[in-house]
Amino acid sequence: MKNIVSILFMLVSVTAFSQVIIGDAIGTASNKNSVLVEFAAGENKGIILPYVKVKPVGAGLVEGTIILDASDPTKAKVKYYNGSPTWVDLSSGNEANVTSALTTQASTITEDASSRAIIGAKTSDADGVLILESQTKAMVLPMVASTDDIPRPAPGMMVYINKAGAKRLAVFNGEGWTYWKP
Template identity: 65%
Template sequence: MKKIYSTICLVIASFCFSQIIISDNIGTASNKTSVLLEFASQNKGIILPYNRTLPSGSGLVEGTILLDATDPLNATVKYYNGTWQDLSSGNGANVGSYLSIQPSTVVEDTTKGAIIGAPTSSANGVLILESATKAMVLPMVQTTDAIPDPAPGMIVYINNPGGKRLAVFNGSKWTFWMPS
């Protein structure tokens, strides 16, 4: 009986599709079939993890994004695509005051993290989105001026008809990436 019940549950689960929308039940994407994680429109962004040491090794995967605080006086937003790439266009920021309020002696358990989209992942991270067919929709804003107090490492998508683009904040200035 347990095997029959387990089989029925697995069959039902295989037909279920899930998506996580943070902050409301509507989100911003009109077509949700390719969305794994989505945020409501609310003039807020995602704050990337601050790293005092750039990650390396076998658990590092392409697509990793973080605030590189190895030099707190010249912090930059970076992403990994085989090598670390600067998203701040070389404009470093002083994030020393932000780092002083964060614990500096915490030993991170790299075997723990939230995985969305799969039961397991070979990647190490705080939040891992694991899907071959779905993506994350970034928080959308009309302008970065609408964000009252951006924090270093914040990332948003500007959804303005006159200028749709990605924006990252390194602690002192926004850097904008427009589609080509």
Template identity: 55%
Template sequence: MKNLIISAFLLISASVFSQTIIGDNIGTATDKTSVLPEFANTNNKGIILPYVRVLPVAPSEGTILLDSTNPLAARVKYFNGSWVDLSGQNANVTTALVDQPTVVQAPELPVAKTIIGAVSSSADGVLVLESATQAMLLPIVSDVNNIPNPSPRMMVFVNKAGAKRLAVYNSAKWSFWKPAS
């Protein structure tokens, strides 16, 4: 009985403190203690942000999405108390929205979300990352040209010598942000 309890405790603690790597079992982070989720080193895939046809009224800080309230002038935005434009340029996402739902379904339950890094969270989102010491490691590519068919709302980190930067695809163009010197 004692061995069973110890085994169960080790299994539970391993799952609570384990690293989430999406796409393989290696990932790209050299220090696995600093990241919650990370992605396989495929060099040709990104993370797809959610789109909205109506901006949320009271989003949680840190929310990132494609604002398609005007499909002819869609922009990637994040919320830090107010909406901040990350695109810097408009995109026509009319064609991309054709396959997306147009009617709001029944309201989602507050518990209808996946939380990584905590047991619970009051943040509103489909995927919630909660940690005081860990962050998400974006998919890494050496060049956005390695992505054969970028999807609208795609986000990657470009790890190119002399040009390391965040890149977001808004359905028409890539927008790039380099770290401040």
């Protein structure tokens, strides 16, 4: 019942063009005007990207798509699509073996390929499980002081390190963190 109420609340908030804050009612952004989705502060958690065994192609693939490419589970990398024919590696060439993570998932999850949630638009042509679509708003990543504070990062985890002198994007490919400075 809680899940149904939560989904209905999200749908109502999306149609009202409001913001979604996951984890609490405050979030991390001080100015909420350009924020579509944000996360609670101080949780030492991140978002986990979809594990993809076959990289998306075709009309449903849109720029800005981010995945954990597990097409070869022994050489997984975090990648994003920038509109060119190839995917861009965010793992800086570092590969990870995510075979055990995929085995755990396969035994406990059954995917419904038609299921998806769209936040920010009523419909979308994009092909994804969670689609954030807006011309004027963005997602604020979960913020942490250090990746060392995350007790058990999962393959595909993404966070923003919000620490004076060390602000950067961090992605975890399953074996190590890769850092991207703005």
